Amino acid sequence: MADGKGLTDRELRTWRTFLGVATVLNHRIEQQLKDTAGLSHPQYEVLARLSNAPDGELRMTELAGVALTSKSGLSYQITQLEKAGLVQRRPCDNDDRGIIAALTEAGWSKLRETAPAHVNLVRSTFVTPLTPDQFTHLTAALDTLGAHLGITPQTITALREPPPT
Template sequence: MADGHGLTDRELRTWRTFLGIATLLNQQVEQQLKDNAGLSHPQYEVLARLSNAPNGELRMTELAGVALTSKSGLSYQVTQLEKAGLVSRRPCTTDDRGIIAALTEAGWTKLRESAPDHVDLVRKFFVDPLTAEEFAGLSKAADALAARLGLTSKTMTALRERPA
């Protein structure tokens, strides 16, 4: 039966469950990263995305794309990471307007130290509760949603690269 707004009871229940799961997972990740690494989830994502790039560096515009954040939001996070000595910025040698963000040695160290706990949490709350068949279904559904939302294959590839 539809709720009067075009969703069946099952669709509405699934939507609300999805929102609750996403909120609770994000809270768990945020708290774990704050407690264990002194990082926010967006800051960890910046470090992780830089670690996947050649030489640990990316143009800020590319980084914003793979970190799925706005340029202003990214700029704020990179500024905080720069103050902590985990990231540095420099002008792009091939484009006067471009800025390169790069992991520092301290940034590499912070990521290596924090990644195992982060991966354990992802495994505990996201992977392990599901059977292999359930996880395969979730993976397929996530790919379909990503495609519908217009995530490019380049962005999806970057999102899937390690670390978690």
């Protein structure tokens, strides 16, 4: 049904497969992080983004931009991470209204402990099932969709896995 009123059978199948794959991947990642680190996926993503920032810290507004979340959602995650001693907030030196979120030593340690298993799970569930050619095509397709949705190269760079240490 390519008449503008619905999706073709192929489009619908692809869309549903995409949703299913995303759901299963997110569930497996969420479960693994919970079981091995006591973290939610959004909490891990906050730690990972902070680890990619200079000195492991970012203004909350910048962090919300690269974390692809709302400011209120980010604030909730930061509060949980702060309670766990993994992140601390402090005022911005050059802006009285700005707040900096920074990894603590415990946060760096948690990330170093958690990242290898997380990377292994991502690799085993997302990378290795595909041939190199399939992965190249998937990358190109996702880059196109990301650009269409306004995901900038800066955001993509900030989504990298934390550096191993």
